[in-house]
Amino acid sequence: MVAAMAAAEVGDDQYGEDPTINRLQDRVAELLGKEMALWFPTGTMADQVALRALTRPGDDVIVSRESHVVWHEVGGGAVNAGVQFTEIGTAGVFTAAQFIAAIKPQDHFLYPGTSLVSVEDTHNRAGGVVFPAAEASAICEAAREHGINSFLDGARLWNAAVASGRSPMAVASPFDLVSVAMSKGLGAPGGSLLAGPRDLLPRLRRFRRMSGGAMRQIGSFGAAGLYALEHNLDRLAEDHANARHIADVLAGTRNARIDPTTVRTNVVVCHLREDGPDAAMVVARARERGVLLNALGPRTLRAVTHLDVSREACDRAAGLLAMVIDAGPGRAASGARSD
C-alpha cells in the first residue's frame, strides 16, 4: 500500500483533476451501484455533509439507538445541519413499523418534520451488528412513500457485505446516499466516500468545501483506497473469525457477559458484572499488557479486530483480557477512550 501511495499520479482535486482520486471515486461508485462517489478526508465529515445535504435546519432525523451521528460526532448534527435526532429500535437495528411510527409530518406548524432516515451498517456501539436486509429495503421504501431521504452510514459496509454474503452493491442499493470508509477494516490511512445520485454532487462538493474538506494533491490517499479495495476486502472474513474467537474466550470468563453468536463482524462488545473490575480498570490493565480496547460505558467494553492483528495476536489478547476481566476489582482507573 505504501509503495502504491508513493507511486500515485496526483493532480488538484479541488478542480476534480486528481486522476487517482477520480479512479477511486469511479471504482467506489461502481462497487456500490451509484451514479457518482465523492471523496472526504474522514467518515465524520462525510456523515456531517450527508446530514446537511439531505435535510433543512429544524428537521428531524430518525436513526438507530446509539448511532455514530448521535454519540460520536460531538453534536455536529445540531451545529452543521441544525437537525434533531430521534433514536429508535434496539441493539443497532429498527423495523419499518418503528420507523413509520416515529415519522413527524413535514411542513406542519408544530412538528419538526422528518426529512431523513439514517441506518448504520454495521452498527458500531451495538457490536458490529449487521442490519437485516429485508428491513432496510422496507424502511427505504416507506421513506420514499413519505418523501423522506435515506442515508446509510456504511463506514463498515464492507464488513456487513462480507458477513452477510451480499455484494456491497446489494447492501447499498435501498439507500439514496451511502458512506463508506477506506480506513478502519480496509487499512488505508484515511478517506471516506459518499456515493449517490449525480444531481446531489454540487451540494456535496459545496458543503465539503464549507467544512474545509476540499483538498489538493491527494492521489496518495486514492492509491491507498484502490489498493485496499483490491487486496483487503475479502480478508475481512479473517477479522470476523478473530473477533468471534475473542468473544468465545470472553464468554468463558466469570465476569464478562457476552453471547458469542451475536459477534458476526470485527467488533466485540461485552458487558461486565457488577462484582468484577469496571471497564476503565480493564482498559487500563489491558493497556499495560499491550492490549488496546475502549470503554463504551462504565461496564461496557469494545474490542475491534483488524488486518494488523494476526490470529495468534488475537488469541494472546483474548487470554490476557480474560485474565484481567476475572481479576479482583481493585481501584478504579481513569482515562478510558471511547471513539
Ligand SMILES: Cc1ncc(COP(=O)(O)O)c(C=O)c1O
Ligand atoms: C459508523 C461510523 N460512522 C462514521 C465514523 C467516523 O469515521 P472517521 O473516524 O473516519 O471520522 C465511524 C468511526 O468509527 C463509524 O464507526
